[in-house]
Amino acid sequence: MAKPINAAQVPVPTPTQEKGGQGNGGKVSHQGPSKNNVISLPGMCLAESCKSKSEKANFCMEHFDWFKEGLITKEGRKPTDFNKKFYDYSRRLMKKSA
Numbered sequence: 094m095a096k097p098i099n100a101a102q103v104p105v106p107t108p109t110q111e112k113g114g115q116g117n118g119g120k121v122s123h124q125g126p127s128k129n130n131v132i133s134l135p136g137m138c139l140a141e142s143c144k145s146k147s148e149k150a151n152f153c154m155e156h157f158d159w160f161k162e163g164l165i166t167k168e169g170r171k172p173t174d175f176n177k178k179f180y181d182y183s184r185r186l187m188k189k190s191a
């Protein structure tokens with residue numbers, strides 16, 4: 094005859110969950126130092142903070158359009174009136190796709 098399994102053997106999880114508790118052991122997410130210096134590699138798009146491969150004139154297709162529209166120089170730098178130019182450019186894009 095089989096004996097019933099002793100239920101007292103089952104381990105009980107310690108009740109650590111508290112509703113509304115905020116403390117998490119002082120866990121701090123540590124971020125490494127952000128690198129700000131732009132390094133343009135050959136074969137990469139020259140535009141700032143773009144990590145695409147260059148396809149035309151050292152730009153990716155998107156930034157080549159920017160270059161064509163005068164939004165960035167051939168060095169990948171933004172002109173002083175970039176915001177205005179970008180605004181015009183995005184408006185033109187909107188019209189095109191509309």
Ligand SMILES: [Zn+2]
Binds near residue numbers: 138156
């Ligand atoms: Zn790009």
